[in-house]
Amino acid sequence: MGKRQKLMKEYGIVLIFIVLVIVMTILSPNFAQPKNLINILKQTSINGILSLGMMFVIISGGFDLSVGSIVGVTGVVAAYLGMGEHPLIVGLLACIGLGALFGLTNGIGVSVGNLPPFIMTLGMMTGLRGLALVISGGQPVTGISKEYVNISSGFLFGVIPYLAVYFLIITVICAFILTKTVYGRRVYSCGGNLLAARVSGINVKAMQTSVYMIAGIMAGIAGFLLTARTTVGAPTAGDGYEMDAITACVIGGVSMNGGTGKWFGVVIGALIISVIANGLDILGVSSHYQKIIKGIIIIVAVLADVNGKTKKA
């Protein structure tokens, strides 16, 4: 009985995902068309990458509201660098570098400055959005090269969208770091019990700083990709993306208290968000209703998580 419950809790999310896909297919046969499934992969990629970064932060016991704004700033920078005058790698490195820098700022604020993560990242979220507007002069940056656009529209072997490939690569890297390295274990320890982690010799300040840098780097990559996908570097891009990243983590079973959560839960969480949006769009349901549904799912997911915890105790 206990073992079954444990399995349900760990892999229940996969079951929910499968049920959701079946329901959507029944409601609209066009949902299961290969072209549509590929679209879902494309649409999940950017939020997926953001969510994986957020995952590190939340598991370590923190919280990051600024990733959406980082996407905006890096997206604008990437657009300026992506007009064909520089090799594309320059834009990518700039985004990763900026993301790491902003993440570092977050991390230092939390670990050294002892600011509550919510407050620190809230300040960064607001400030960076302003920075994006200043750099771009308030307007979307247009004129990126076809080569850059192709990064997000192209297909590997003609079938698998590049965006999904990047998402897969990043998922593999993140999963490996989280589950197979000492660093990963330490992330969980910090989230589980910060004091115990410090006492057992873990450099907690370094840990905290590093997870925010990871989230920042992921956001930088997401910003780079989003500009390619939308063909413009909009200063308002990424607005609200931090919410979807957090939602994916929550649905995926990452506890807001830190210390628990599996990478595949986060991936499935991101997929669920896209599947719902995609399915409802195909059915012609207004995005306003979709927001209500998303909200309900978040609350239900957290309820399940909280209940799971009290049952364990």
Place this chain on the structure above:
Amino acid sequence: MKRKVISVLVCAAMLMTLLIGCNRGSEKTDDSSSTDEGTSKGDLKVAMCMSHQTNDFQITVTSAAIEKGKELGIEVVVFDGNNDSATQISQIESAVDQGYDGIIFEPINVDAVQNIVTYATDEGIPVVNVVGAMSDWEEYVAAYVGGDNVTAGEMEMEKVAELLDGKGNIAILNGPMGSDPQIQRHEGYDNILKDYPDITVVNEDDAEWATDKALNIVENWLQSGKEINAIICQNDGMAVGAAKAVQDAGKKDIIVTGIDATSDGIDAIESGSMTGTVSQDAAGQGSLSVETMAKVINGEKLEKTDLRTENIWIDESNVSEY
């Protein structure tokens, strides 16, 4: 310790604001002594309170206004209302209290600003509306300079109807539902659709003026199995996203249109992914509003108080002019 740090940070922020403020003051006097055209001490100062400053259209309006101001010897100071009515009211109030010679503004909420405008005019400060008009503007402000969102919507839908030969399936992408441009542009659409019973609206949603939201929504619509012949977007930002989705799906004969003629839309028309847009002459609105304000400040009688800029349809045939 924490409280000390916070109080130090707050003091630093306040100090910075003071320094920036003083700096702007000294910059102004430098300008007035170095340039000889127009600007001089005792320059007229006009506040321009816009709804937001985060897109091409808005920036074009204010840039043109500032330029026109320089020509006429008026310093135009732009305020960003952040799409929040309360913020805008505070900004207008400050403008009055700081002694601006005139206030040009774009109402965020057409029914919320009556009192503050009365406050301004009671203090002898002329007020002009730009881009959008407050309710009963004739009784409150000296003039309204703007585009006409209803006729812009009509022009867009009429062009699409022509291109479709009067029949087909269309999809509509709205701005934030309930916002004035959204309501008025949709009114324009409805006015035209009345006369085309063979055109059916098969999909409609709210993409909040955003390129990425429009991209995702259209991407999904194109998988729904319904045939779509044209996608009508209430602004170019969304049209660019819709056009990208159409290109990615390989359905290049779907007509995609927008409104605003912002640089992203113009680029898309040039590259062929977007069919056309309606220019509401953003620059014209900006400069005409300052011209009009100058006349009012000088006590000139205006021949017309309702000044609309022309809507121009831009497609591949004339896009090179923009």
